[in-house]
Amino acid sequence: xxxxxxxxxxxxxxxxxxxxxxxxxxxxxxxxxxxxxxxxxxxxxxxxxxxxxxxxxxxxxxxxxxxxxxxxxxxxxxxxxxxxxxxxxxxxxxxxxxxxxxxxxxxxxxxxx
Amino acid sequence: xxxxxxxxxxxxxxxxxxxxxxxxxxxxxxxxxxxxxxxxxxxxxxxxxxxxxxxxxxxxxxxxxxxxxxxxxxxxxxxxxxxxxxxxxxxxxxxxxxxxxxxxxxxxxxxxxx
Numbered sequence: 001x002x003x004x005x006x007x008x009x010x011x012x013x014x015x016x017x018x019x020x021x022x023x024x025x026x027x028x029x030x031x032x033x034x035x036x037x038x039x040x041x042x043x044x045x046x047x048x049x050x051x052x053x054x055x056x057x058x059x060x061x062x063x064x065x066x067x068x069x070x071x072x073x074x075x076x077x078x079x080x081x082x083x084x085x086x087x088x089x090x091x092x093x094x095x096x097x098x099x100x101x102x103x104x105x106x107x108x109x110x111x112x113x
Numbered sequence: 114x115x116x117x118x119x120x121x122x123x124x125x126x127x128x129x130x131x132x133x134x135x136x137x138x139x140x141x142x143x144x145x146x147x148x149x150x151x152x153x154x155x156x157x158x159x160x161x162x163x164x165x166x167x168x169x170x171x172x173x174x175x176x177x178x179x180x181x182x183x184x185x186x187x188x189x190x191x192x193x194x195x196x197x198x199x200x201x202x203x204x205x206x207x208x209x210x211x212x213x214x215x216x217x218x219x220x221x222x223x224x225x226x227x
Contacts, residue, residue, distance in 0.1 A: 032214040043117065043220035044156075044204060051214065089156065093214045100169055101148070101206075101216060103156035 002027045002097060006090045006104025013080055013111050021075040021107045023064075023090035031092040033057075033066050033073040038087045038106070047075075047088070080111045115139045117219035119205050125225045126195055134190045134222045136205030144213055145188045146206040147180065149173070150221075156204065162188065195226045 007022040025031065035047040035057070048057030053068035062077045073090060090104040118137045126132050138145050147159040160170045162180055177193045188207075192199055202223050206216040 044218035099213050100158040105155050
């Protein structure tokens with residue numbers, strides 16, 4: 001079946017540090033992969049996505065590359081800011097299962113000045 | 114930018130009571146979804162809805178749950194007889210017919226069953 005495994009948190013980084021949040025997936029078909037972000041008190045916001053192997057999604061300095069060979073979609077940012085403090089969710093959707101989303105557990109990131 | 118809205122933000126209820134969680138999807142979207150997240154666990158799919166009927170549902174979505182689109186803007190989740198284990202954050206989502214693999218989520222309703 002479909003599932004997403006995400007790096008456990010919480011993660012605490014200093015401002016301008018490099019961020020990696022690991023995400024791996026299992027899927028029966030050819031899923032689309034996503035990173036969502038949830039800021040305190042807000043909903044899940046789409047951060048970036050990739051729909052096929054070797055695609056790179058990017059937004060707001062964040063990047064993730066769809067790696068079929070390693071079934072991974074790790075989130076990276078070269079220099080984090082305090083405003084990046086949030087919970088990050090990796091997810092996949094699969095047209096074979098009606099586009100329902102399968103989420104990881106979420107990784108809480110705190111960036112300190 | 115259009116967004117999905119949900120009300121209330123927090124609902125407290127007694128075990129056995131019925132609750133209705135409300136969502137207003139993005140106006141031109143045609144696919145609607147409910148998910149839930151029990152504290153400390155994954156966000157889990159409950160149900161998807163299209164063309165006024167359920168298109169997919171998970172095993173969590175048993176007979177105590179129902180969904181409805183009572184008018185052109187609202188999408189509701191009803192839990193008939195709440196249990197303690199229904200306490201969770203409930204997220205509504207919607208997607209555009211031209212891009213059904215991408216879902217836009219609301220801020221969630223935190224349901225607490227006492």
